[in-house]
Amino acid sequence: MKQLFFIFSFLAFGTMAAIAQHTYGPVMTFEKTTHDFGTIDKNANGLHKFKFTNSGNEPLIIKSGKAGSGVKVAYPNEPIMPGESSVIEATYDTNRVGPFSKWISLTTNEIPDTHSLTVKGEVKAPPTQESVPTPLGGLNGGN
Helix, strand or coil: CHHHHHHHHHHHHHHHHHHHHHHCCCCEEECCCEEEEEEEECCCCCEEEEEEEECCCCCECEEEEEECCCEEEECCCCCECCCCEEEEEEEECCCCCEEEEEEEEEEECCCCCEEEEEEEEEEECCCCCCCCCCCCCCCCCCC
8 A cells, every 4th residue: 555655646746746847937839840841943932930839937038049051030039928929930042952951049048948940841943944946937848
């Protein structure tokens, strides 16, 4: 019986500690952390909005955002209150032809204080115009 009580107490304490750890302070919760554009055309719209919610109990502050080469990142400057949602905008320069996988790093007032996002895909070059034979206008069967 003592063993059963010990096991139950341990599980209850562990569950309470886990719950308390995840709800104290700001918590940035993303719908998804990777966006795959798939195959897109050169100069297409390379914008993706990563939606997130502050699922914690204190205001969330994004201190900085950095991105890999060819990516611009925009984030809210004002605090995100508990329960509120917002977006991180990542724009890839689709003038660059070829496959890509780029990171975005955000620093917040959470513990731990960093989040990583990824955008990836492949930019296809526009088709080249090949010389197309033109009809021999006015000639009827070579006569």
